[in-house]
Amino acid sequence: MKITTWNINSVRLRMPLVAHLLKTKAPDVLCLQETKCRDAEFPMKDFAALGYKHAAINGQKGYHGVAVLSKKPLGLIEKRDFCEKGDARHISVEVEARGGPITLHNFYVPAGGDEPDVTINPKFAHKLSFLDEMTEWGQKGFAKGRVAxxxxxxxxxxxxxxxxxKALLKVVSHTPVEVEKLANVFQAGKWIDAMRHFVPAEEKLYTWWSYRAADWAASNRGRRLDHILVSEALGGKLKKLDVLTEARGWERPSDHVPVTIELAE
Known part of the structure; x- marks a missing residue:
């Protein structure tokens, strides 16, 4: 089973890029973040025409939004409102697989604004609270069984x-407090970092490059903001990783690139 995650930064604007990905890479399941549209506006017909007839969406007007598109039937759809802000930042589904269903959680964690200081930046406070709630959620056993x-x-x-x-220690996304809280999330669920299963921690690994760079490829000032985690029950099923770096250079691209994991079902 091939599962792809991608912060698309507006699914309607970038549907041609999504279509190209699905035609050329053909994942079984596609998880999108920052879809930026209400459920009624989601381009369901476009996905169905591409063979992705099963969908679970959690959207809102102009912001956030997550979706799961699948060739396989989906069940047990849940949308959790983390921090009770009404933001569309989570959806979970159950995907059919030969070895038994896989529960798949799709997250879009708050970016956190520019200042890593909760006293002056409520967006950063929200991000830290969101991570704390993810930790509590994980401690309740949501990572047990065949879960990603x-x-x-x-x-x-x-x-x-x-x-x-060194340069990013005081920049939101890599500050020690964020790293510590994400480590708590990992530990609470006993999650396996699927990407680093294939790429050693000593090697550079990025999934995001800023729009601000005049030449993103030449400067290569990237960050790994997108993740795939699997439960211990799926740890032995990891077969392959694909980070589609070239997608950052497509016409009118997202600032994130698709990441695909292949699992033995």
């Missing part, structure tokens, strides 16, 4: 998940 957690978690936790560890 994917999405834009908006944190680059390791030294080589950013272009410069």
């Amino acid at each position: 957690l994917v999405g834009d978690l908006n944190i680059a936790p390791l030294e080589h998940d950013v272009w410069s560890h």
Whole structure:
């Protein structure tokens, strides 16, 4: 089973890019973040025409939004409102697989604004609270069984998940407090970092490059903000990783690139 996660930064604007991905890479399941549209406006017909007839969406007007599109039937759809702000930042589904159903959680963690100071930046406070709630959620056993957690978690936790560890220690997405809280999330669920299963922690690994860079490829100042985590029950099923870096250079791209994990079902 191939599962792809991608912060698309407006699904309607970038539907041609999504269609190209689905035609060329053909994942079984596609998880999107920042869809930026209400459920009624989601381009369901476009996905169905591409063979992705099963969908679970959690959207809102102009902001946030997550969706799961699948070739396979989906069940047990849940949308949790973390921090009770009414934001569309989570959806979970059950995907059919030969070895038994896989529960798949799709997250879009708050970015946190520009200042890593909760006293002056409520967006950063929200991000930290969201991570605390994810930890509490994980402690309740949501990672037991055949479970995967994917999405834009908006944190680059390791030294080589950013272009410069020293330069970014005081930059939102790589500050020590964020890294610590994401580590708590990982530990609470006993999650396995599927990407780092394939790429050693000593090697650079990015999924996001800023729009502000005049030449993103030449400067290569990236961060690994997108993640795929699997439960211990799926740890032995990991087969392959694909980070589609070239997608950052497509016409009118998202600032994130698709990440695909292949599991033995």
